Amino acid sequence: MVAKQVVHTISDVLRRIDGRGYKAYRELLGASETIQGLRIRVTRVQGDPFAPPSVVRIDVKPRLPQWAIRYPVATADYIYRQLYRALRRLSARLGEGHSGFLGVPRPGPVMLQRSGVELDNSRHLVVRVWAGLPSRRRRVLADAAEDLLLHRIPRAVQEAIRVDAEALRRHVDTWRLQEEIRSKLPRLGLVAFIGDGSILPRRCGSCDDPLPGAVPFESPPSLRVEVETSLGSVTGMGVRRGVTVIAGTAFHGKTTLLEAIQYGVYNHVPGDGRERVVTIREAVKVRAEDGRSVACVDISTFVHSLPGGRSTSCFTTSDASGATSMAAAIQEAVEAGAKLILIDEDTSATNLLFYDERAAPLIRRKTVTTIAEQAASMASKGVSLVIVSSGSMPLIAAADTVIIMEDYKPRDVTPEAHQLARDITASEDYHAPRSRVLVRAPRLVKPKLRGPWLVAKNLDEPLTLESNEQLVEEGQLRLLVAIAARLNHFEGLSMRSIAYRIDQDTREGFQQLLRGEPGPGYAEVRGIDVIHLINRIPSVKVQQETGS
Known part of the structure; x- marks a missing residue:
């Protein structure tokens, strides 16, 4: 006969260990208690008041609208943000170290799956929080711990699941709109979409919130598309499959537009300004990374001659240069399934981006086949490119679409650009990397x-x-x-x-x-x-x- 494992309640354990040394808190591991329909369980116990906080899991079946259950990521994201605010308010210093701390990581401006709040289709909600078990002089404070675990945490969870139906609907609909636009991009021949009226600039370089008074995005008429969704039609600039070059002078919005596209792989929250900027999930931003490690990557399509006759079909190094690191990054991304490569000239190895043919008489041997030379071939093989450049003619010549940014306003100059670059015809075949x-x-x-x-x-x-x-x-x-x-x-x-x-x-x-x-x-x-x-x-x- 197998003996049943006894699961002690949290309050029983706390009464037993009150006043003992801090390590006695370990007896809480696995202890649980049900409060107001919330099952509270301690899943990790810190070894010291100054160590990373303990972890408490709460299981509950909240009363949520059925339409919200159908979109668990968006609904969980909404609840998580409410939980974050409630825990910040209820967290308090109750002794030394992390004693009394309650929290989850601060959410950013995008809707993500997070381990702090997970919701499934059966209305089962799992909440996980950090809790600093309280002590003074490294002794268990049972009353303070009981208040923390059985009063403050339940209160925070109850506040988090007490939803404003209108605000939740807006949150879910914002998610739905972006998901529907993303699902329609392939059929429209697009890799990204920037909705009219979007606010792309941020208040500062490290800020998440939009810049007050920023110029709303408006698509050039020639690039405007209309996307039909169940929430209504949306107009904006479609970034087509193929090669797109974004050019213009400094400080006029080139990189801001590229950054909006690179973060468009995520769905943004209401009020972010980029709720209608949507990119295919298989988009990867690459850059030069001098000094990085590379392990047997086939970069021979870009670099075909190295000093000492080293092979580039299985390129390996612990100290890559700007060009070889960027070539490796592109090939690694394609190997992993990328369908869109994003490049900013400012963070790139320009000798890999383009080659000025006027310098050919001075250079006896050409060892790099540039991105500009292979861009058309890459696009024909299912790898689109969006490149920010100050105005490189080899890149412009390779582009299917050329956009000039002026005062944060895009202008389609493709016909004029192709006319200017008509004499540049260099084109090479791109070879995908070996798996x-x-x-x-x-x-x-x-x-x-x-x-x-x-x-x-x-x-x-x-x-x-x-x-x-x-x-x-x-x-x-x-x-x-x-x-x-x-x-x-x-x-x-x-x-x-x-x-x-x-x-x-x-x-x-x-x-x-x-x-x-x-x-x-x-x-x-x-x-x-x-x-x-x-x-x-x-x-x-x-x-x-x-x-x-």
Whole structure:
């Protein structure tokens, strides 16, 4: 006969350990209690009042409109934002260290799946919060802990699930509109859409909120499209498949437009100004990354001659140059499934972007076939490009669409640009990269997020996560670190297969993705983002698939 496991209530445990040393709080692990229809369970216990806070999970079936249940990500995002505000108000200092702290990570201006609030189609809501168990002189304060766990947390959750139906409807409809536009882009021959009236500039370089008094976006008539949705028709500028060059003088909105497109892979919240800026999910921003690690990437389509006769069909280095790092980034993105590559001349290796034929008499040997030369071929093989350039004629010659930004207003100058560039005819065939398999991933020892850096005891140097410019929340960085800790589970799979599995597991929830009960600190990433990280870990071992 198997003995039943006894699950103690939180209040019973607290009464038993009151006044004991802080480590007695460990007896709370797994303890649960039901308060006002909320099942509260402690899933992680901190070892010290100054250590990262404990984790509390709350399960509830809230009364939500049926139409809201059909859109669980948008509804959970709305509840999460209410939870964040409630916890900030109810958090209080109740002793030393993190004692009395309550919180979840601050949400950004986009709607994401987050481990702090998850909702399924059966109306089951899971809430996870950080809670600093209170102590004084490292002694358990049972009364304060009971107030924190059984009064303040339930109150915060009740406030979070007490929704304003009109505000929730607006939140969900904003999500629906962006999803419907995104689903229609392929049929319209588009890779991105910027709605008329959108506010693209931000208040400051590191700010999320829109710039007051900014010029609303207005599509050039020649590029305006109308997208029909169940919420009404929307007009704006369609970015067509192929090659688009955004040109113009400095400080007139070129990079602002590109940034709006790069963040358009996410759905934005009401009031952000970019709620009608939508990009296909398979868009990747690339840049030059001097000094990065590269593992057996086929960059031969771009770079075909290196000093010492080194091969570029399986290019490997621990210290890539600007050009080789950017060539690798493009090929890695395409290998992972990217259908749109975004490039800003300011952060690029210009010798990879274009080549001035007028310099040919001075250069005896041409070792790089540029993006401008291969752009048309890339587009014909399903990889579109949007490139910001001050006005490079080789890039303009390769473009299907040329947009000039003046005072944050776009102007379609494609016919005039093609007339100016009519004598530039250089065009080369693009070769997609050979597919690679992850052979061995390092077992990172105690990986942690420190600022924007991934650190681990067996990494020689911290690994920056800022090279991926499309990440918008710290929770995404935390999730990448958590996935990096279990990369060995993906050994034997191709890069594209890994990306697909990450996307599939994410749809099923964070517990499935991480194979264990998560804390509240994670936000969704795309499979392509995980591949971006794998490709930059120095000790990763890969090999190219034969026949690919």
